[in-house]
Amino acid sequence: MRPSSAEELQVASYAFGGHYEVHMDALRLTSETMDRGDRIATFMFYLTDVEKGGSTAFPMAGVAARPVKGSAVFWNNLFSSGNPDERTWHGACPVIMGEKWVANKWIRYFDQMQTHQCKSQQPSQMDFKVNGKKLKFKQPVVPTRR
Template sequence: MMDALLKAGYRPEIERAVQQCLASQDLADHETGAVTAEAAAEHGSATAVEDGKRFRLFELSANCIDLNDRQVEVLLAMRQPNVVLFGNLLCDWECDALIESSRPKLTPSRVVNADKGTYELKRDVRTSSGAFFQRGETPLVAAIESRLSRLLGVAESRGEPLQILHYPPGAEYRPHYDFFDPARPGNQRVLSMGGQRVGTLIIYLNDVKAGGSTVFPKIGLDILPKKGCGLFFSYADDAGGLDYQTLHGGSPVVAGEKWIATKWLRLGDYLARSD
């Protein structure tokens, strides 16, 4: 696994993160987004093994996945929590085109208020800007969504709109969960739009000079941005069980800038509400 990461261009320092991950080092809780660290402590660090539930896993059958239009490499894989790093997911011109087409649409990123169900600016938590592309909005977006569906085995209808995010120097997203706590009243609105989120795919659209990693503080894993690579992780099962080990965040960009594309997957077909 380390050989594949190094050949793909990742720095040797990632070996330390992988070793920490394999040793299951449990780090202290960090501030979260949609679901708080206090809620995670209340639920405990439930796992598929401990509670008898099976979280949605990306099952690996080969080290390289043939998607007809390209060979996607598997650079890193974990089962608990389920984390997979893909190489050669997007080519350079696709990454560049997504960045350029999103520039005119960028607005400050918002977070869901779990008590009110509103989308609000929270600059102490999330300091990026972003743009959304509806399903099939452009030929490029349609081609990428089709590729992601084939890769993950999830219908395109279950994906939220592709989001492009820009992080200038100093920008970050403090550790948070991508799923929605069903006990919070404000989350009922977002849950009605396709059910619980079950997985996230982050695609790195550029190389970052320093910082900007995707960090999983509970398991000691730090993924450095690498252009064209994709990071997938899942965190929910059909019965509503949630994996609290998937606390994650985007560390501050120290030098340069960071561009990513994010695709969130739902338990059912995603249907945006206009109210």
């Protein structure tokens, strides 16, 4: 993965009862993601142990990660087509005892195009639309080799 266009590290903390509703990190294609592409992958670091609760649960995938200080979870949010993978729905379970700190690094799509060949489900450039309007990209959607 090329992290050069990744987002700034985002740090979050949860106190007792703190949680995060189930969501996907993928933002889909909006005016916000046009410059760097969607969030192709997530690197989530656990900065603390949590005495009880606070796991990150992926209900569609049927897995959950327990926060362990110094460990990290990495997953791909998108298929090579750029479409979100529904198995990445996830949420943070409530903290029952202790305090939880995490740091997220969201890696964006466009930088990966030199190294990741688009395979199945590859929509043509013309398929990208926002509010019914075709989008023009600052970088090519079709991968090029250096």
